[in-house]
Amino acid sequence: MSYAALLRVPHARRTFGAALLGRLSYGTVSLSLMLAVKSATGSYAVAGTAMALFGAASVFLSPLRALLIDRYGPRRALPPMTGAYAVLLGVLAALTWRPGASGLLLGVAALAAGACTPPLGPTMRAVWSELVGTRQGLLQRAYSLDGVAEELLLVSGPLVVGAVVQFAPAAFGVAVSAVLVAVGTAAFVASPAVRGLAGRDAGRRGSSGGISPVRGLAQPVVVAVGVGLALGALDLLVLAFADARQHADAVAWVMAALSAGSAVGGLANGAITWTTPARVRLPFLAAGLAAALGAAALAPGLVTLGAAAVTAGLFVAPALTT
Structure with a gap:
């Protein structure tokens, strides 16, 4: 559908x-x-x-x-x-x-x-x-x-x-x-x-019979916390990166690149009919985000940082959606 x-x-x-x-x-x-x-x-x-x-x-x-x-x-x-x-x-x-x-x-x-x-x-x-x-x-x-x-x-x-x-x-x-x-x-x-x-x-x-609604949520909670901490830190780190290069005005563009990548990743995730269970996909999505952020740490300039942000964004919405 x-x-x-x-x-x-x-x-x-x-x-x-x-x-x-x-x-x-x-x-x-x-x-x-x-x-x-x-x-x-x-x-x-x-x-x-x-x-x-x-x-x-x-x-x-x-x-x-x-x-x-x-x-x-x-x-x-x-x-x-x-x-x-x-x-x-x-x-x-x-x-x-x-x-x-x-x-x-x-x-x-x-x-x-x-x-x-x-x-x-x-x-x-x-x-x-x-x-x-x-x-x-x-x-x-x-x-x-x-x-x-x-x-x-x-x-x-x-x-x-x-x-x-x-x-x-x-x-x-x-x-x-x-x-x-x-x-x-x-x-x-x-x-x-x-x-x-x-x-x-x-x-x-x-009619639930007292079954706890939080059973089995440890893995997604850990991933959500990790993604949240990473993205929360990224705002300040991008600002410091841009400030060091006297281009503080570029922060909005780098963060917009992250959001644009996330939007594309989210739409693609929703369009695919997955056969692999969500519990199996989730750690791979988190690992992909981690790898992309690791690559961003090696960016020599703002253009490459923006490209790394787009790549990282591709994993954000799919991870949170999953």
Whole structure:
């Protein structure tokens, strides 16, 4: 089955489109917040600390937010979570609109906002499994399309911020991020596909017989952590590489090359009908990413680093999708 067939599944386009609108906020908020805090305080250290607090709260509390989604369903759990997140982003926008904001206050607000980040991506992937049912080939394409779309959002988000700061303060980008996530989530939970999810989840919990849902997840969790750490470090390493060559403006292009490679790899992964089990494919995909990043370490210049980034990207979305 093709990607077109996937999007013809009832409610797929409406639900996916709403989720993407909300998830665009994740592509705009980081750069907007960093620029806004820097502008308000005049300190990269404060901006970096605020972003670290925001990111740490978002990452380390994600299991708790996932538990709330699982227990109460997305229609009941997402709206209050998103409402709190959007309000706190609004507070951050107000605090950073003019210079002179308190770094301590900004850190507290960033920490609180990160703690409320709504998990639209994971929830959408759960909805995909409901929409396509047991059609495994179609589910693989759904996850691949989802991963590719997320990569494109992470590339386009900074471009949106770049356009915004041409005519407004960076704090306006934070406010735009709040509106995007609020509107996208509202449309997402209104979808019939999401309305039906909570009841079926409750039924599965009642009939599971107490079997742990996390059994057998050690391998994919290890790979996901490794990929996340590698890509998280890569941002800073590429910046240092470009700075050493007096071309800091090239960082965006190298990271865009990584995302472009990931998009191509994700689409290819979804188009292939695999006969090898996912558990067998996963370590090979992780090893391919490791080899490509190792080759990037040998790059003599930015052009070759960009080529290595494209190659590394080919393995990112397939690894995370798998």
